[in-house]
Amino acid sequence: MSLAHTAAEYMLSDALLPDRRGPRLKGLRLELPLDRMVKFVAVGFPLLLMSLSFAQEFSSGSPISCFSPSNFSIRQAAYVDSSCWDSLIHHEQDELGQYKLKSLWPHKALPYSLLALAVVMYLPVLLWQYAAVPALSSDLLFIISELDKSYNRSIRLVQHMVKIKLKSSDPHVFWDELEKARKERYFEFPLLERYLACKQRSHSLVATYLLRNSLLLLFTSATYLYLGHFHLDIFFQKEFSCSVKTGLLSDETYIPDFITCRLTSLSVFQVVSLSSIAIYTLLVPVIIYNLTRLCRWDKRLLSVYEMLPAFDLLSRKMLGCPMNDLNVILLFLRANISELISFSWLSVLCVLKDTTTQKHNIDTMVDFMTLLAGLEPSKPKHLTHQVCDENP
Numbered sequence: 001m002s003l004a005h006t007a008a009e010y011m012l013s014d015a016l017l018p019d020r021r022g023p024r025l026k027g028l029r030l031e032l033p034l035d036r037m038v039k040f041v042a043v044g045f046p047l048l049l050m051s052l053s054f055a056q057e058f059s060s061g062s063p064i065s066c067f068s069p070s071n072f073s074i075r076q077a078a079y080v081d082s083s084c085w086d087s088l089i090h091h092e093q094d095e096l097g098q099y100k101l102k103s104l105w106p107h108k109a110l111p112y113s114l115l116a117l118a119v120v121m122y123l124p125v126l127l128w129q130y131a132a133v134p135a136l137s138s139d140l141l142f143i144i145s146e147l148d149k150s151y152n153r154s155i156r157l158v159q160h161m162v163k164i165k166l167k168s169s170d171p172h173v174f175w176d177e178l179e180k181a182r183k184e185r186y187f188e189f190p191l192l193e194r195y196l197a198c199k200q201r202s203h204s205l206v207a208t209y210l211l212r213n214s215l216l217l218l219f220t221s222a223t224y225l226y227l228g229h230f231h232l233d234i235f236f237q238k239e240f241s242c243s244v245k246t247g248l249l250s251d252e253t254y255i256p257d258f259i260t261c262r263l264t265s266l267s268v269f270q271v272v273s274l275s276s277i278a279i280y281t282l283l284v285p286v287i288i289y290n291l292t293r294l295c296r297w298d299k300r301l302l303s304v305y306e307m308l309p310a311f312d313l314l315s316r317k318m319l320g321c322p323m324n325d326l327n328v329i330l331l332f333l334r335a336n337i338s339e340l341i342s343f344s345w346l347s348v349l350c351v352l353k354d355t356t357t358q359k360h361n362i363d364t365m366v367d368f369m370t371l372l373a374g375l376e377p378s379k380p381k382h383l384t385h386q387v388c389d390e391n392p
Helices: 003-015 033-060 076-089 111-132 134-166 169-181 190-199 204-234 266-295 300-305 312-316 326-337 339-356 365-372 379-388
Strands: 062-064 090-095 099-103 239-242 258-264
Touching: 003 099, 033 111, 033 204, 033 365, 062 076, 076 239, 076 258, 090 339, 111 134, 111 326, 134 190, 134 326, 190 239, 190 326, 204 266, 204 326, 266 326, 300 326, 300 339
Parallel strands: 090 239
Antiparallel strands: 062 258, 090 099, 239 258
């Protein structure tokens, strides 16, 4: 064996990917980066505000301060604070001199409404985890494994071609067999391509993804309605008139009809309301962008893997509607690019291919690796001319 063929054998052996068996792909990302960011903000931000609200309540004591009459004892004043906080009803006098009741219950329900908001925003995440993640993880494991195996099969095929070339005494036989194999598409491995083609006719993943983001938009709209309807009306109200003449105290003459109380936690209430509107307003464009990605194909990944045999057919099939499971899988393959060991090798080969396409007819990775191994990608011209001379 010559030094050139030995070097080619070493080069092809080094290009083979290691076999990853056993517990592999534990770091598989089953959420897109933007989806994870939306989840952490939409769920974590209300929990952060809830902890702020509870911390303010525990540190400053009662969230209201009532101006009880001077003849009230300390225990009576404490009772007024407790009773007015329990009721949180403002007695407002209208133009006719009649009193209207206005509930201020959002102040009392603030931390619990934030907890409910966090739970509601986590429901789309649970939907994705239980409805899509099992099938998606299975698809990604199979596709990533097959992509790496297809790369290895191409390398082993070139290794076999080099050995056959060395053992062949007649170069015409070798090139005839090679051209026949290319004509009959022996170099293609259609299992993965057909599997991905089937995913174009499946819509379970894309439906779940659309439902997840649509629910996020729906719950965000409901949050706007809640804040606008309940918080806006009492947003600037710092004081309210409270009545404690109820029950056994209704006939007591020394108790005034109304006692003025001040909401000491109003600043926290305002900060929570404004920050909630601001944060969820910033999340809406991100959620819409996640939905718009389903309206176009992400061909960046497959543009690299088109060097593998048979993937050119996949590109032609991608001209249809992108609203299918294959588009979702491509997005997650892009997010798990670190798990695709063959991607870096093929990226380098694509760069090298672009620099040599003017000199050689290179279509697939097999053609390019045969060139690197010292073989011509097609029958040499002197052999072609020799055949023509023998058969005038």
